[in-house]
Amino acid sequence: MFRMDDLIETVRLGRIEVLEEQLQKGMDSGLHAETLVSEGLLEAIGVVGEKFRKKEVFLADVLMAARCVNAGLDILKPYLTHDSTEDKGVAVCGAVKGDLHDIGIKLVEIMLMRKGFKVIDLGVNVGAETFVDAAIRHRACLICCSAMLTVVAVETKFIVEEAVRRGIRDEVKIIVGGTAMSQASCDFIGADAYAEDAAACADIAETFFS
Ligand code: B12
Missing domain, CATH: 1.10.1240.10 (Methionine synthase domain)
Known part of the structure; x- marks a missing residue:
């Protein structure tokens, strides 16, 4: 039983x-x-x-x-993940540099797959350059980055800056989350959205690309 x-x-x-x-x-x-x-x-x-x-x-x-x-x-x-047969585009996901927590971002990935996104899982401890390299290589429309530790929250800012520097900022939406992030920090770094949990993240992503 x-x-x-x-x-x-x-x-x-x-x-x-x-x-x-x-x-x-x-x-x-x-x-x-x-x-x-x-x-x-x-x-x-x-x-x-x-x-x-x-x-x-x-x-x-x-x-x-x-x-x-x-x-x-x-x-x-x-x-x-069985839900969707749609093709909403590619989402590049990972935990930022210095952060080894991956359960939350894995849930984000699962929810995105359910909505019809193809997910590229970069794993943990991912630097800004690697996020943006992957976004360019896979022609991603979405970057989702997770920051659980307060000390690494600044890494999300570097990802936004790297996307600008490499000229893809207009082509990719950036969603941030994890316990170190908030709507205020999202606004501060110039990301496109903050979501409190994986389901909210997938809903926001869907509204971006529907
Ligand atoms: C498991 C865990 C670990 C594991 C991680 C293993 C793994 N494979 O993930 C291990 C043991 C490695 C670990 C290590 C450490 N940890 Co730890 N850990 C946790 C713990 C207990 C659970 C985290 C978790 O998985 N929760 C379950 C998931 C589902 O929730 P979540 O991650 O919050 O994700 C949700 C949302 O945040 C959001 N979300 C997450 N990512 C994203 C991304 C996007 C884009 C979006 C939109 C949403 C989103 O969606 C998810 C829900 O749907 C938390 C405490 C807690 N209760 O949260 C501490 C915690 C995160 N850890 C903490 C600390 C301090 C550490 C260590 C420094 C401990 C130490 N003394 O060495 C190290 C740092 C290692 C490192 N460099 O990252 C602190 C962080 C404090 C802070 N604000 O900085 C916490 C909060 C514990 C505490 N109360 O002090 N940890």
């Missing part, structure tokens, strides 16, 4: 070896992949993050749990 609490515990303990079986059980019990993500995987990383904040677990525990979340997202991806 599937229990959401068991899934949360599995992620919390970083038990990647039983993850697939548990997610399958969850699906077999009739739960949607979206529910397994929001009430299972993300709930668990929230719990671990809170424990880390209270110094009840080590950074390594957070890392193990995050690996589990990412593995879970990979397993569930086919069920999360």
